[in-house]
């Protein structure tokens with residue numbers, strides 16, 4: 001049996017958990033390659049016009065995997081840190097079943113609905129039952145996989161904190177979802193552009209999730225989406241430690257349009273720029289805007305040092 005894992009959406013939040021789990025169980029898997037322009041073109045064929053770019057990318061990855069594995073792995077994750085996730089993460093299964101109805105795809109999933117204790121662990125237990133894996137073996141594989149994911153996140157978070165303290169370069173906090181900043185087509189060009197301009201990118205997504213979501217309560221009581229709360233909390237926590245912030249978003253996104261507007265209105269004391277990536281242009285033309293933005297940061301820095 002071979003499982004196909006799309007390199008898209010929540011893969012960027014659960015990579016270690018998923019791959020270590022299958023490694024421990026000795027289950028073969030394939031991860032679709034990095035996103036390219038072709039991935040987006042292929043995914044767009046299955047999407048309606050209003051679909052957001054990350055979902056078009058996701059469908060492009062499914063298109064790649066559709067005839068290369070026995071099952072496509074598509075968990076439904078309804079909540080994170082006791083908050084809602086975007087509806088698209090709950091709808092992945094149905095979305096794929098409908099868009100690829102001519103291919104009769106087999107989908108492997110677990111449902112993490114987030115409203116009971118040990119929700120994720122229970123969901124993995126059910127997944128193991130479906131795969132006819134002995135309870136104790138499945139439990140051990142999940143434990144090891146969960147630990148691996150946790151250590152990875154801890155390491156990443158500590159690393160960001162260390163860079164923040166030690167670098168002498170101007171620091172820019174990048175506020176972007178995991179699947180945007182982690183994607184080769186969306187996030188990587190922005191990181192490279194900033195580095196070329198002599199700026200140190202600080203990735204909000206890499207900071208401790210619990211801490212950031214908790215901090216977001218100081219800013220808003222009503223924002224429903226966990227992953228957006230993470231970004232708001234990171235901005236609140238690190239606003240005094242960075243020189244500016246880049247809101248990196250994809251078109252069109254309901255949660256981001258509301259949350260980004262709120263951040264721009266609420267954080268007037270920190271230089272903020274919003275960059276929107278769409279399926280047609282990608283990051284083309286953004287270099288000039290980032291150049292002007294870093295000029296402002298450098299000017300502000302020099303003035304403060306005088």
Ligand code: SF4
Pocket residue numbers: 052053054055086087088089177250252253254255256
């Ligand atoms: S949060 Fe926005 S970008 Fe992400 S899946 Fe939902 S609509 Fe798409």
